[in-house]
Amino acid sequence: SQQGEEDPQALSIQEGENATMNCSYKTSINNLQWYRQNSGRGLVHLILIRSNEREKHSGRLRVTLDTSKKSSSLLITASRAADTASYFCATEDDMRFGAGTRLTVKP
């Protein structure tokens, strides 16, 4: 079974808007990672947040983690067309990925 579950499954926004994606997981974790995948290609690591962290920033990315709710969110601010991709969360437990959120940023 999958550990990370992202929602929404798909998100379409205009360039310049913010995009928020959520991830829920089932078991206790030590860290949670977010990855991006451009169409039909390999995944690229975006950010890792540890279980003792509540929020982390990296450029236009902001990740939050709520271990009590077993959930995480990824916020992309001031989105660009180049952000169009699928976004996955994964926990370190055998790196089980969710189905991903497909983000489309319209120019």
Added chain:
Amino acid sequence: KAGVTQTPRYLIKTRGQQVTLSCSPISGHRSVSWYQQTPGQGLQFLFEYFSETQRNKGNFPGRFSGRQFSNSRSEMNVSTLELGDSALYLCASSTTRDTYNEQFFGPGTRLTVL
């Protein structure tokens, strides 16, 4: 430093055949993981190797197997191919398999089974 490379990039096989995919990790990385990605099932973990030993295995039938060589390069084999094995197979490497290491993914091998 060169990234993770996978060969071949594209492959077409017919049902019943077997296939071997190859993955060369980033130099110095000793952990290699394999994933299968399909539109219907998403990204699923196949197995992970570290120092030539399989450390973790996903929920796939025995037709899926792998190995890792002393230089950390890894191969994945699928025997008796089925139509449902058509997928993008991704390989990822990391320095170790502890809880704080990110994985670096290759571009994948797209396998089509006819």
